[in-house]
Amino acid sequence: MNDQLISVQEVSSAAEDLQARDTAEPIPEHIVEIVSDSGEGAQKCGQTFGIVSARMGNGVWTVEIIPAEIQPPARTPDGASGIRIRVGEALMTNMGNEANLVVAFNEQVLRSRLASSAYKAGTVVLLDNMWASDPSEDIRTQYSEALEEFAEFGLEVYELPIQTECLKVVPDPRKGKNMFVLGMLSHIYSRDTEQALNEIANIFSRKSEKVISTNQDLFRAGYVFAQKNVPYHYEISPSELADKSMVVMSGNQAVGLGVMASGMEMVSMYPITPATSASHYLADDFHLTGGFVHQAEDEIAAIGFAIGASYAGKTACTITSGPGIALKTEMISLASMAEIPLVIVNVQRGGPSTGLPTKVEQGDLLTTMFGAPGDSPKVIIAAATISECFHFVTLARRLAESFRIPVIVLTDANLATGVQPFERPEVTTDWFAAPVDQSDWDENVPAYDWDEETGLSARAIPGMRNGGYVLTGLAHNRHGKIAYDTTSNQEGSDMRSLKMATLAGTLNRPEIHGDADGDLLIVGWGSTLGTLEEAVDVARENGHKVSSIHLRFLSPMEPGLKDIFSRFKKVMTIEINYSDAANAPRISEENRRYAQLALLLRAHTLVDVDCWSVVSGHPLQPGNISRVIMDRVGEIGGDK
Amino acid sequence: MFGLKSDWSLSANDRYFTLDDYARSLPRWCTGCGDLGILAAIHRVCRENQILPENMVSVSGIGCSSRLPHYMNGYGFHGLHGRALPVACGVKSRRPDLDIWVATGDGDCFSIGAAHWVHALRYNMDITVLVFDNGIYGLTKKQTSPTTPEEYLTNTHPTGALLPPLNPLTISLGVSNISFVAQMVDWNPPLLYETIKAAHDHKGTSFVRIIQRCPVYMEALNLEMMDDPANLLLLRHEDGIPVPEGVDRLFENQLEHDPSNLPAALGIAADKSKMPVGLLYRNDEALCYDELSSVGLDMTYEEKLAGVNAALDKFSV
Numbered sequence: 008m009n010d011q012l013i014s015v016q017e018v019s020s021a022a023e024d025l026q027a028r029d030t031a032e033p034i035p036e037h038i039v040e041i042v043s044d045s046g047e048g049a050q051k052c053g054q055t056f057g058i059v060s061a062r063m064g065n066g067v068w069t070v071e072i073i074p075a076e077i078q079p080p081a082r083t084p085d086g087a088s089g090i091r092i093r094v095g096e097a098l099m100t101n102m103g104n105e106a107n108l109v110v111a112f113n114e115q116v117l118r119s120r121l122a123s124s125a126y127k128a129g130t131v132v133l134l135d136n137m138w139a140s141d142p143s144e145d146i147r148t149q150y151s152e153a154l155e156e157f158a159e160f161g162l163e164v165y166e167l168p169i170q171t172e173c174l175k176v177v178p179d180p181r182k183g184k185n186m187f188v189l190g191m192l193s194h195i196y197s198r199d200t201e202q203a204l205n206e207i208a209n210i211f212s213r214k215s216e217k218v219i220s221t222n223q224d225l226f227r228a229g230y231v232f233a234q235k236n237v238p239y240h241y242e243i244s245p246s247e248l249a250d251k252s253m254v255v256m257s258g259n260q261a262v263g264l265g266v267m268a269s270g271m272e273m274v275s276m277y278p279i280t281p282a283t284s285a286s287h288y289l290a291d292d293f294h295l296t297g298g299f300v301h302q303a304e305d306e307i308a309a310i311g312f313a314i315g316a317s318y319a320g321k322t323a324c325t326i327t328s329g330p331g332i333a334l335k336t337e338m339i340s341l342a343s344m345a346e347i348p349l350v351i352v353n354v355q356r357g358g359p360s361t362g363l364p365t366k367v368e369q370g371d372l373l374t375t376m377f378g379a380p381g382d383s384p385k386v387i388i389a390a391a392t393i394s395e396c397f398h399f400v401t402l403a404r405r406l407a408e409s410f411r412i413p414v415i416v417l418t419d420a421n422l423a424t425g426v427q428p429f430e431r432p433e434v435t436t437d438w439f440a441a442p443v444d445q446s447d448w449d450e451n452v453p454a455y456d457w458d459e460e461t462g463l464s465a466r467a468i469p470g471m472r473n474g475g476y477v478l479t480g481l482a483h484n485r486h487g488k489i490a491y492d493t494t495s496n497q498e499g500s501d502m503r504s505l506k507m508a509t510l511a512g513t514l515n516r517p518e519i520h521g522d523a524d525g526d527l528l529i530v531g532w533g534s535t536l537g538t539l540e541e542a543v544d545v546a547r548e549n550g551h552k553v554s555s556i557h558l559r560f561l562s563p564m565e566p567g568l569k570d571i572f573s574r575f576k577k578v579m580t581i582e583i584n585y586s587d588a589a590n591a592p593r594i595s596e597e598n599r600r601y602a603q604l605a606l607l608l609r610a611h612t613l614v615d616v617d618c619w620s621v622v623s624g625h626p627l628q629p630g631n632i633s634r635v636i637m638d639r640v641g642e643i644g645g646d647k
Numbered sequence: 648m649f650g651l652k653s654d655w656s657l658s659a660n661d662r663y664f665t666l667d668d669y670a671r672s673l674p675r676w677c678t679g680c681g682d683l684g685i686l687a688a689i690h691r692v693c694r695e696n697q698i699l700p701e702n703m704v705s706v707s708g709i710g711c712s713s714r715l716p717h718y719m720n721g722y723g724f725h726g727l728h729g730r731a732l733p734v735a736c737g738v739k740s741r742r743p744d745l746d747i748w749v750a751t752g753d754g755d756c757f758s759i760g761a762a763h764w765v766h767a768l769r770y771n772m773d774i775t776v777l778v779f780d781n782g783i784y785g786l787t788k789k790q791t792s793p794t795t796p797e798e799y800l801t802n803t804h805p806t807g808a809l810l811p812p813l814n815p816l817t818i819s820l821g822v823s824n825i826s827f828v829a830q831m832v833d834w835n836p837p838l839l840y841e842t843i844k845a846a847h848d849h850k851g852t853s854f855v856r857i858i859q860r861c862p863v864y865m866e867a868l869n870l871e872m873m874d875d876p877a878n879l880l881l882l883r884h885e886d887g888i889p890v891p892e893g894v895d896r897l898f899e900n901q902l903e904h905d906p907s908n909l910p911a912a913l914g915i916a917a918d919k920s921k922m923p924v925g926l927l928y929r930n931d932e933a934l935c936y937d938e939l940s941s942v943g944l945d946m947t948y949e950e951k952l953a954g955v956n957a958a959l960d961k962f963s964v
């Protein structure tokens with residue numbers, strides 16, 4: 008901390024009431040947003056706030072607020088860029104409902120957040136008042152009109168001279184205001200200033216000393232400013248997590264670290280939002296484990312390259328998003344047919360087609376499962392948390408190699424950009440892929456020596472003497488020979504499918520969140536875990552018999568579903584993908600198109616599984632889901 | 648075991664491989680198909696270099712030509728139409744110890760796989776790429792390929808190919824970081840052998856377009872070229888493809904061409920009046936991507952573990 012500034016402040020004539028206000032009010036959690044035009048650094052500010060909070064032992068969940076365009080016009084609702092940080096005493100598992108406190112760099116960006124129901128009456132807004140005195144009359148009018156709108160809604164707006172204060176430290180506050188705001192928030196939430204100053208030094212570590220010290224000065228100025236002028240001062244005590252060794256990162260960083268911890272040596276990719284940042288991370292750190300990021304000429308080449316490496320004994324990973332998965336389909340089918348281990352991470356975004364590149368959707372479940380010619384069994388697992396983004400990559404590599412099969416890890420834009428602390432994994436050398444086996448192959452063992460009980464077979468790797476075989480995507484017999492006869496394709500298909508049953512036999516039943524029987528069972532998958540469980544908890548607190556399960560394995564399915572379902576009056580999935588609402592015009596039982604997991608579960612269990620889903624591009628919020636749950640509970644006349 | 652090499656030197660490996668050691672099942676190409684001669688030449692190069700069969704990986708796409716891995720000992724990868732090159736590059740990326748052959752067709756390489764062709768040339772990984780160019784889609788029965796000469800009748804263009812054919816040589820020579828471009832005809836076994844040998848011995852991606860006869864669908868095209876050797880231009884140079892004695896007499900057109908001269912190579916490639924055979928271009932200095940992609944191969948598990956922990960440290964709270 009800069010002693011000078013603080014001590015100046017201390018001896019300054021701070022009013023008595025400010026002193027009183029300085030006793031921090033304990034709160035269990037808060038949702039904070041920072042919104043600005045894009046390029047003003049709100050996200051960096053929020054990420055740093057999140058990281059410092061995590062370091063202090065708080066639970067944290069962050070969600071980026073991403074403008075619709077790359078360079079949106081300044082001061083427009085569509086240009087709203089920023090971040091939401093939910094910080095609390097306990098582990099935070101989702102973005103929560105309406106924000107408690109917002110810092111806004113202009114009033115227009117607030118309007119888009121209001122329109123997305125991000126705020127409630129009573130949400131505190133700390134707004135830069137520079138626009139009130141803008142030379143343009145239009146802007147002054149827009150500003151005062153917006154303020155009226157906000158007052159009507161019930162926002163508690165504090166107009167603060169943020170720009171003016173920053174100008175005292177830097178000539179152009181466009182770059183730097185974010186650190187001033189970080190200082191403000193650090194006082195408001197009693198954040199550890201030393202941690203924050205270190206983090207600032209980290210952020211600008213590639214820049215000059217001068218840049219670091221200026222940003223630290225801005226931070227201090229913001230801190231002191233809030234101390235003097237903002238009538239809020241809170242404290243959020245550390246959770247039980249504080250005693251554990253934790254790491255904090257985004258889901259895409261977790262995927263990248265997962266690749267390194269799995270011992271995989273190569274990621275082959277083609278840039279596509281929101282998957283790319285995983286490779287950005289790897290491009291920085293992969294050398295620490297001797298790995299290489301290959302940026303291919305397109306997604307087909309990317310997966311082809313990874314398949315080549317895998318075939319040669321170095322199981323590789325390709326990371327992509329929806330449209331990239333579409334292009335990789337033929338190769339995934341080849342990996343399935345020719346039994347090549349391979350890890351494919353699909354960071355799902357909004358679809359169809361190019362869709363909503365930066366937004367979240369769980370729209371690729373069916374395409375990853377069925378998007379292939381013929382029957383192409385593969386393993387599909389979906390990470391529900393950022394910690395799982397990390398751990399599932401190693402799981403995927405192991406499954407891929409043991410079952411000689413492509414494994415798809417589904418994550419999504421919400422996990423990709425969200426930041427959350429989790430327990431630091433204790434990686435050991437056992438996590439790493441075994442060295443490439445170059446021992447002699449027994450020439451009496453065929454290339455696909457399918458075990459009739461399991462479908463499994465050992466794999467010859469180039470370099471193994473006597474192991475030579477020709478891998479082909481054509482129908483082949485157990486010797487790997489092309490075979491168009493009447494039995495070979497059936498046998499191969501049976502064996503590849505049998506592996507799925509073998510794997511399914513090793514899985515546990517899903518854990519039930521809540522009671523094992525009741526009125527309504529919610530089934531979810533992927534990044535919605537925290538939201539769904541929070542909404543279920545609210546319903547249960549209100550006396551409703553609601554429980555939930557959250558599937559990690561989607562192919563093969565986790566066992567026991569039919570039995571679990573049979574103990575509830577109604578079963579429904581809640582998903583972020585498209586489905587027809589049951590009561591929509593023209594929609595009947597015969598033509599209703601179900602959400603993706605619901606469709607699978609209906610086929611899998613023959614239970615009349617209902618669904619609720621949206622494709623708004625937004626993560627689910629517990630408040631909305633509570634309403635969905637209450638509606639369904641009402642429909643089935645559930646007991647209270 | 649030991650054996651004599653063609654220069655009379657003795658191979659004293661404890662294993663000596665004969666032509667049979669490089670063969671697998673009997674080829675199922677049509678009688679008279681040029682692919683058979685190419686296969687024979689590859690086998691001879693393998694024997695000459697005494698490549699360890701288990702270290703050989705033959706990668707192909709889909710087409711008549713892409714059947715090649717089934718006729719090669721060692722490991723084979725008969726993958727997807729157009730996608731041999733990314734797979735081959737991937738194999739090489741973390742296994743620089745393997746010896747990679749790619750067999751691809753004119754449709755496979757110049758049409759569906761065109762993006763990979765251009766980029767693989769630029770990666771310049773140490774692989775040998777043989778394009779079996781019969782000017783037609785053979786496997787799928789006579790559709791127009793990118794190199795089908797204009798006005799040749801095909802099943803997709805029964806009144807004749809509509810567009811002038813693509814020129815694989817000028818395109819290849821136009822790719823930055825290109826390191827080896829040769830062209831040969833399948834019906835001159837000694838020269839074909841020398842060409843494939845030079846391609847295989849070159850470090851980097853060696854691209855060889857082999858004009859290949861498809862007597863079933865393109866007989867007229869082949870006859871035209873074979874009947875009139877004046878259509879061919881033999882490129883000769885001390886740094887080029889060695890021309891076995893006697894073979895040169897078959898070529899009435901010969902040109903002394905320095906394969907390090909790229910502008911000259913482009914000129915020869917662009918000249919439609921004659922089909923050049925021999926080495927158009929070679930650059931032994933071009934950057935090989937496999938040297939970049941194979942970084943860290945020698946890392947120990949302990950070093951990797953330390954690396955993972957160092958990476959995690961950056962995120963620890």
Ligand SMILES: Cc1ncc(C[n+]2csc(CCOP(=O)(O)OP(=O)(O)O)c2C)c(N)n1
Binds near residue numbers: 755779781784
């Ligand atoms: C994705 C895909 N599209 C089309 C095909 C059908 N197909 C197989 S081989 C081929 C063309 C082969 O021509 P070429 O590459 O010149 O090889 P040739 O048979 O002449 O040796 C086509 C179109 C396929 N197998 N896969």
Ligand code: SF4
Binds near residue numbers: 676679680785863
């Ligand atoms: S169709 Fe043509 S290219 Fe194919 S095997 Fe027969 S002769 Fe050869």
Ligand SMILES: [Mg+2]
Binds near residue numbers: 753779782784785
């Ligand atoms: Mg062809």
